[in-house]
Amino acid sequence: MVSLYRSLLSSRKLLLFIVALILVTGFAFVLGPKTPNWVGVSHYSWPWNVPSAVRSSANPPWIVEDIHDYHNLRSRVVDQHPRIDEVHSDDSLLNRSSSLPLAKESVELIPKPKSGGLEDGFDDRMNSSGLVPSFKKREYSNLDSLEAMLGRARAAIREAVNSSQSNDPDYVPLGPTYWSPTSFHRSYLEMEKQLKIYVYEEGEPPLFHNGPCRSIYSSEGNFIHMMEINSHFRTRDPEKAHVFFLPFSVVMFVQFLYTRESHDKSPIKKTVVDYINTIARKYPYWNRSLGADHFMLSCHDWGPKTSSYVPYLFRHSIRALCNANTSEGFNPSKDVSLPEINLLTGETKGFIGGPSPSRRPILAFFAGGLHGPIRPLLLKHWENKDKDIQVRQYLPKGISYYDMMKKSKFCICPSGYEVASPRIAEALYTGCVPVLISDHYVPPFSDVLKWKSFSVEIAVRDIPNLKKILVGISLRRYIRMQRKGIKVRRHFEVNFPPKRYDVFHMILHSVWLRRLNFRVGNLTSS
Numbered sequence: 001m002v003s004l005y006r007s008l009l010s011s012r013k014l015l016l017f018i019v020a021l022i023l024v025t026g027f028a029f030v031l032g033p034k035t036p037n038w039v040g041v042s043h044y045s046w047p048w049n050v051p052s053a054v055r056s057s058a059n060p061p062w063i064v065e066d067i068h069d070y071h072n073l074r075s076r077v078v079d080q081h082p083r084i085d086e087v088h089s090d091d092s093l094l095n096r097s098s099s100l101p102l103a104k105e106s107v108e109l110i111p112k113p114k115s116g117g118l119e120d121g122f123d124d125r126m127n128s129s130g131l132v133p134s135f136k137k138r139e140y141s142n143l144d145s146l147e148a149m150l151g152r153a154r155a156a157i158r159e160a161v162n163s164s165q166s167n168d169p170d171y172v173p174l175g176p177t178y179w180s181p182t183s184f185h186r187s188y189l190e191m192e193k194q195l196k197i198y199v200y201e202e203g204e205p206p207l208f209h210n211g212p213c214r215s216i217y218s219s220e221g222n223f224i225h226m227m228e229i230n231s232h233f234r235t236r237d238p239e240k241a242h243v244f245f246l247p248f249s250v251v252m253f254v255q256f257l258y259t260r261e262s263h264d265k266s267p268i269k270k271t272v273v274d275y276i277n278t279i280a281r282k283y284p285y286w287n288r289s290l291g292a293d294h295f296m297l298s299c300h301d302w303g304p305k306t307s308s309y310v311p312y313l314f315r316h317s318i319r320a321l322c323n324a325n326t327s328e329g330f331n332p333s334k335d336v337s338l339p340e341i342n343l344l345t346g347e348t349k350g351f352i353g354g355p356s357p358s359r360r361p362i363l364a365f366f367a368g369g370l371h372g373p374i375r376p377l378l379l380k381h382w383e384n385k386d387k388d389i390q391v392r393q394y395l396p397k398g399i400s401y402y403d404m405m406k407k408s409k410f411c412i413c414p415s416g417y418e419v420a421s422p423r424i425a426e427a428l429y430t431g432c433v434p435v436l437i438s439d440h441y442v443p444p445f446s447d448v449l450k451w452k453s454f455s456v457e458i459a460v461r462d463i464p465n466l467k468k469i470l471v472g473i474s475l476r477r478y479i480r481m482q483r484k485g486i487k488v489r490r491h492f493e494v495n496f497p498p499k500r501y502d503v504f505h506m507i508l509h510s511v512w513l514r515r516l517n518f519r520v521g522n523l524t525s526s
Contacts, residue, residue: 142239143288147519150242153190154516160186170500177453177484184448188501191512197233198241200279203248206256207271211249216422218343219322219503220251220299222494226504233508243293243318243515244285248275250298250306268302269309276310289520291317292334295511299340301418304328318514320507322420327440332447333517336510339444339492339503342422348494354406354431357479363388364435364470365404366412366423367395374414374437377463389467405430409478410456410470415441424455428489433481435470437463445491445506447513454484 160182165172166189173181173188203209209228211221224247227234235241248271257267280286286294295318296307303321308314314329324330324337341348354360370376370393382391391412395401405411411427412435419441427434434455436443443451451457458469473481491506498504 143520146240146242149194150516150519153187153194156190157183157187157516171490175484175487177450177488178448179450187513187516188505188509191509192232192500195233195242195508195512195515196235196240197227197243197245197508198235198238198285199227199245199247200283202278202282203275207248207252208275209247210252212251214343214346215251216340216342217251217299218346218494219338219341220249220297222343223297223320223504223507224249226498238283238285241285243295243511246275246279246294246296246313246317248272248296250300250303253306254300254302265302265305268306272306272309272313276313289316292518293515293520294318295320295336295514297338297507298322299338299420304330318511320511323418324442324444325419325440326442330442332442334514336507336514337442337444337446338420338507339425340420340422341425341492341494341503343494347496348429351402351426352429352489352493357409357475357482360407360409360432362390362404362408364410364412364466365390365408365432366414367392367401367404368414368416368423369393372414372416372418374460374463375416377460378412378414378437378466381464382466386467389470402426402430405432408432409482410435412437412466414438425492428454428485428492431482431486433478433485435466445510447510448506449488449491454481454488456481 160166161180163182163186165174165182166185168185168189173185175181178184209224211224212218213221213225215221227245227247238244250268253268253271257271258265276286276291291310291312294313296303296313297320298306299322300306301323303319304314304323304325307317307319308329313319316334318334318336319330320336320338321330322338322340324332324335326332330337366378366382367390368375370379378391379393382389384392390404390408395404405426409432411423411430411432413421413423413427415421415438419438421438424434424436424443436451436455436457437460439460443449443455456470456473458466462469490501491503493499493502495502495504
């Protein structure tokens with residue numbers, strides 16, 4: 001009888017223990033933290049709608065449909081306790097177990113409990129009754145605050161889709177030139193209010209913190225120079241930064257590190273790899289996101305190749321490139337198309353503006369050498385063969401290139417060896433409707449601007465039909481396109497100092513959009 005009583009008592013204790021365990025687990029599930037600390041990036045779809053015809057195969061930022069499958073690259077996370085001693089420059093090394101950041105397949109990491117048993121506000125020790133869990137207020141980091149502010153900006157931009165236009169003393173985007181004028185305007189205002197960029201101070205001129213300002217690569221040099229002296233967007237405190245700028249110049253790399261005709265690019269490769277290694281060792285920010293919140297900028301043809309020397313730079317980071325060629329790895333969902341602007345004098349003064357449409361007697365104009373695979377086709381079909389289509393390699397002495405653009409209704413902008421052309425910006429400057437002839441090219445600011453509303457896009461295979469296509473554009477439609485081109489011209493103008501909505505600010509806005517498109521998570525300390 002005694003043994004039976006003891007057995008029942010033991011069973012009762014076991015039952016009470018199981019009930020207590022279930023209650024504790026339930027409290028932890030219901031009241032515990034909903035968002036665990038994790039390391040890496042999460043993604044958001046862009047708030048305004050863009051027709052499917054504009055969407056590239058690489059998925060622009062407004063149509064990220066699965067936040068857990070972002071090309072299997074930007075949805076990865078770093079090891080909870082990363083140890084970065086070197087960023088390898090060889091793709092084959094990515095899977096080696098070395099000091100490289102460990103890429104995890106899962107989107108979240110559940111961190112180890114902190115000292116004292118507290119994890120994100122939850123104390124897993126039972127109180128005196130043995131049933132009710134204890135809680136501690138969560139401490140938020142600087143990164144949490146930054147992401148919260150970005151979250152509010154995303155919400156404000158989405159709300160602007162169906163709202164009335166905001167007042168702006170300088171400029172209010174209106175009309176069908178923009179995919180969503182109200183959303184763009186709200187996004188721009190939020191950028192001015194919030195965006196902070198940390199410029200790494202490592203590196204010495206002329207390779208770093210320097211670039212050409214009076215050449216076909218002036219977009220690269222001017223941006224680097226403006227970021228160096230900017231006081232509004234630049235922050236000296238990396239803890240306050242939304243994005244981090246890598247201030248190296250590929251043009252300067254080629255000029256000072258490459259021996260002409262040697263075909264040896266290893267000095268450039270070593271320099272960029274060493275630079276990323278340096279900042280990865282010195283700062284925690286590169287490792288925190290595998291470079292996703294870092295950006296580089298280059299207008300040189302070798303910009304994409306230079307970025308490929310560090311796989312994470314190529315695959316994860318925001319790359320602002322003139323050579324925005326999707327067939328060479330340009331990804332519109334994270335990369336920025338940079339306008340190529342040829343400033344031989346360092347400024348645009350003197351060639352902005354032009355006559356009205358009625359004072360433009362030439363249908364279409366192009367002048368340029370045999371540069372790349374497209375121009376020979378253009379010259380073969382149209383050089384000196386039609387008075388309406390003025391296509392030449394070289395202009396006669398005494399005839400101004402910019403005067404010819406100002407006399408033309410359409411300015412032909414074929415790609416050279418690379419997809420970008422300075423003629424696009426020059427056409428907009430002179431009031432000439434750009435005719436883009438290229439394959440795999442993503443025009444600048446196409447996440448905001450409707451390029452088809454102020455330009456003509458012609459496939460390479462349609463070069464023989466060039467005149468037929470242009471003549472088929474009605475006078476009314478041409479006038480609308482020309483006026484819209486004049487309207488968007490402000491977004492391509494170079495100003496010293498920069499003015500609101502000009503090319504400097506539009507490049508920043510493109511970077512801002514990419515940064516809005518993902519969330520960087522916290523590193524969890526042990």
